[in-house]
Amino acid sequence: MASGAFIWHDFADFMKPSNRIRPLVQGLHAYVPGEQPKISGLIKLNTNENAYPPSPKVLRAVKAAVDGRLRLYPNPTAQRLREGLARLHRCRPENIIVGNGSDELLSMAVRAFVEPTRSGARGRCQGFTPSYSLYPVLARQHGASWSAVPLDPDFALPSPSALRTANGWRADAALTFVTTPNAPSGRGYSVSELGALCRSLQGVVILDEAYVDFASGDAMALSKRPNVLVSRTFSKGYSLCFQRVGYFVGPRELISALDKIRDSYNVNGLGQLAALATLDDLPYYRRNVRRVIGTRRRLTADLEALGFRVQPSETNFLFAKPPRHPAETWLARLRDRKILVRWFDAPATRDYLRITVGTDAEARAVVRAAAQILK
Numbered sequence: 001m002a003s004g005a006f007i008w009h010d011f012a013d014f015m016k017p018s019n020r021i022r023p024l025v026q027g028l029h030a031y032v033p034g035e036q037p038k039i040s041g042l043i044k045l046n047t048n049e050n051a052y053p054p055s056p057k058v059l060r061a062v063k064a065a066v067d068g069r070l071r072l073y074p075n076p077t078a079q080r081l082r083e084g085l086a087r088l089h090r091c092r093p094e095n096i097i098v099g100n101g102s103d104e105l106l107s108m109a110v111r112a113f114v115e116p117t118r119s120g121a122r123g124r125c126q127g128f129t130p131s132y133s134l135y136p137v138l139a140r141q142h143g144a145s146w147s148a149v150p151l152d153p154d155f156a157l158p159s160p161s162a163l164r165t166a167n168g169w170r171a172d173a174a175l176t177f178v179t180t181p182n183a184p185s186g187r188g189y190s191v192s193e194l195g196a197l198c199r200s201l202q203g204v205v206i207l208d209e210a211y212v213d214f215a216s217g218d219a220m221a222l223s224k225r226p227n228v229l230v231s232r233t234f235s236k237g238y239s240l241c242f243q244r245v246g247y248f249v250g251p252r253e254l255i256s257a258l259d260k261i262r263d264s265y266n267v268n269g270l271g272q273l274a275a276l277a278t279l280d281d282l283p284y285y286r287r288n289v290r291r292v293i294g295t296r297r298r299l300t301a302d303l304e305a306l307g308f309r310v311q312p313s314e315t316n317f318l319f320a321k322p323p324r325h326p327a328e329t330w331l332a333r334l335r336d337r338k339i340l341v342r343w344f345d346a347p348a349t350r351d352y353l354r355i356t357v358g359t360d361a362e363a364r365a366v367v368r369a370a371a372q373i374l375k
């Protein structure tokens, strides 16, 4: 029918689905997560998942809950899990909010504490670079501004006096993100320097401790400060990426502000149950963390012997500058040998590979492949 086709063409611009999308959203770039390819025999060291499975008790608890009760809504506030976490961290359940992964809470923090405007301190999110690449995405989604101060060359935090005069840093920014230990560098920061940083800021500070279980210290003590939220997750140290459970600890006023913008049933029931069972089997996870730290030490030494420059790591990954070839070439050559690692194409990171510390067998495979690539 020729006339129908003509009319469709005529109204094409007006009909365009994209005309219905907010200009802000049209201009966004989505966060790019590490790949989850389904390649058999692949050694997957690109997204910092734990090398070891959840404890048998956790698997039993999840399996036992899969029956007709799946028709029921879960507890809306993850009450029992918050009580368990409050005992663990010696605070009150009112000091804790649980999220669908800590990523959800990071997003909620932007919406709760930052004005959706690109002008002025109240609409400003800030952090350091290189750091977790989700933070700028969350700020821009909200219509807020993002600025990042470069870490020192060895990935140390700039001193408070350097920050005072740093381009793009403001003591009155609405929200500041600090990844500690840092990703992707793996470097840890002391509680005293983090404390000084938090004291120098008037807005909310999120200390993102996603990797803290692999570190020599933590900054949970700072969650008592009026402007600090400490972010933790069950994903990395507790082998539960799939279940999506993370939490914030902090002052009850900040927590209850987040609670007001929380989705009604934000944490799925099996995730709540798995996390609660995890708290009942912490020694199992401490053993796994010790194994990962042992593998980390051996992998560091073996890669250094091959000429890699490996950053000291307080996490379950290594940030390493490979010899001879550009890091991007290494990424491809390792992939040819069915080993998947991560490479970030930015000035401060493009000379490095980020390699998740897997099992000892996986680490040996990395070293064997690297030796072959150098032959």
Ligand SMILES: *Cc1c(COP(=O)(O)O)cnc(C)c1O
Binding pocket: 100, 101, 102, 103, 104, 132, 179, 183, 208, 210, 232, 233, 234, 235, 236, 241, 244, 245, 246
């Ligand atoms: C993995 C990671 C998270 C997110 O963890 P989820 O709880 O799985 O959402 C947050 N911050 C950093 C720095 C991470 O590496």
